[in-house]
Amino acid sequence: MEKKREERESATVTTAVFGSKEMLQSAPVDKIPEKSTTAEIAYRIVQDETYAQTQPRLNLATFVTTYMDEYATKLMNDAIDINYIDETEYPRVAVMCAKCINIIANLWNTPEKNKWKTGALGIGSSEACMLGGVAAWQRWKNRRIKEGKPYDKPNFVISSGYQVVWEKFAQLWQIEMRTVPLTTEKLSLCPEDAIAMCDENTICVVPIQGVTWTGLNDDVEALDAALDKYNSKTGYDIPIHIDAASGGFILPFLYPEKKWDFRLKWVLSISTSGHKYGLVYPGLGWVVWKDKKYLPDTMSFSVNYLGAEISQVGLNFSRPAAQILGQYYQFIRLGFEGYKAIHSSCMEIAKYLHSQIGKMQPFRNYSTEVHNPLFIWEMKPEHAKNCKWTLYDLQDKLKQNGWMVPAYTMPANIESTVVMRIVVRQGFSRDMADQLLTDIAAAVADLEKLQYPTPTRIAADNKMKVKSTIFTHTGKGK
Ligand SMILES: *Cc1c(COP(=O)(O)O)cnc(C)c1O
Secondary structure (H helix, E strand, C coil): CCCCCCCCCCCCCCCCHHHCCHHHCCCCCCCCCCCCCCHHHHHHHHHHHCCCCCCHHHECCCCCCCCCCHHHHHHHHHCCCCECCCCCCCHHHHHHHHHHHHHHHHHCCCCCCCCCCCEEEECCHHHHHHHHHHHHHHHHHHHHHHCCCCCCCCEEEEECCCCHHHHHHHHHHCCEEEEECCCCCCCCCCHHHHHHCCCCCEEEEECEECCCCCCCECCHHHHHHHHHHHHHHHCCCCCEEEECCCHHHCHHHHCCCCCCCCCCCCEEEEEEECCCCCCCCCCCEEEEECCHHHCCHHHCEEEEECCEEEEECCCCCCCECHHHHHHHHHHHHHHHHHHHHHHHHHHHHHHHHHHHHHHCCCEEECCCCCCCCEEEEEECHHHHHHCCCCHHHHHHHHHCCCCECCEEECCCCCCCCEEEEEECCCCCCHHHHHHHHHHHHHHHHHHHCCCCCCHHHHHHHHHHHCCCCCHHHHCCCC
16 A cells, blocks of 8 residues: 555655655755755756756857857866865966966957966956956046045946946945936947046946847947047046957957957956856856056955965955866867857857848847847837737747747837847857747747737736836846
8 A cells, every 4th residue: 555645754775766755745945854865866856946947058048158068068067176266275277267367368459568467257247347347446546546536426437238237336336327328329339428428537438348238349449539539638547448248259259350459548457258258157257457557456355375375356255166177178179260160150140040030020120230149139110019919929939949039128218129139159050040930930920810919918018117127037138
């Protein structure tokens, strides 16, 4: 006779996983379980909880790496027990990190002559942006102190297409964020509008390379020229920090001639995500300064740790070292040619999808050009008027085939525009693109047959009314 649930014993080494008591219980939510269980059962419970999620490579919402080769994966897994901060114990990792900073600084045409270029790693672009922003703030503050001027009202200027990290930066350090609105005519940061928002309290202007909302690049060269004029007229020295979360690893390989980096006069720091087009699994970010003199001393902390004096720049202390090995491996394995080939392929596939989706009757692309391997499109207004579905319904439909293609509303001023976005990354082939296009076409054909507004349509309309943001819901901005 079968034992009742209460009588059944806790797992032992011989218990079959699905014959155990644990598998008849809900997984812990509030309290740590009283007793231990076997590794096999614990593994099953945790693994199965993630079972229903999207396959990471079908997640076209994220910018973050979802494919690395087996050797990279092995290197990173083998280094999973290494804490980056233990520089005395793992000195080679610290050196490897410095080599990565050198390589990135040179990709961005640093003029710095020191053997070891000035930079820092972070857990992602968020930490890297914070460090770049804080350095700009400290430099401004130190200068204001020297001049005997007040330094209690710092601000920075950025387009309304900013990623959420800049809102955090503004809030956490209490620095006013001045946003230049994106409009249907001005699809990226307008240099003149940015300058118009600057004053003596501006710590920096932040152009973005690879705007998360649109995939476009702000024109840093034009901004630099406008800022140069403004600075010489006013006597200020407002610098530029570039948020190049995705662009930092795309521009050097695909558009080496384009001047967006340290070749420009007022660009003093640049940040990027190693885990986006740097092709490393999360979390890894980098920030580089044009020269050591632009990194305020107040940001380097000398710590006597485990028997050595180390100098550290960063918000975190302990952090995994595996990503550094992953980044250095990718540099060696791929070389300039390899990065160029991968990113070119992503661009080709993105352009192909862009043109095919642009040809689909209900849609039009937001921008005619594709600068980075991502783009957004919207429903033609005349189509939206007469059909019973929205891009949110299409997002739901595509999810049934395993795809994650996010729909979201645009930032302030153009927030009534609902768009859909595809980010093409390494691991997304032309064949997968064709499968996706087939699924989109089939989903659209199904949705066109709808006779009444769908529940998601109603929900979406309501959401727009309260201007609630779809931002976090869709994973947008990752
Ligand atoms: C992704 C992104 C960030 C945040 O980067 P993380 O690496 O996720 O911390 C910041 N800015 C832009 C423009 C981004 O695309």
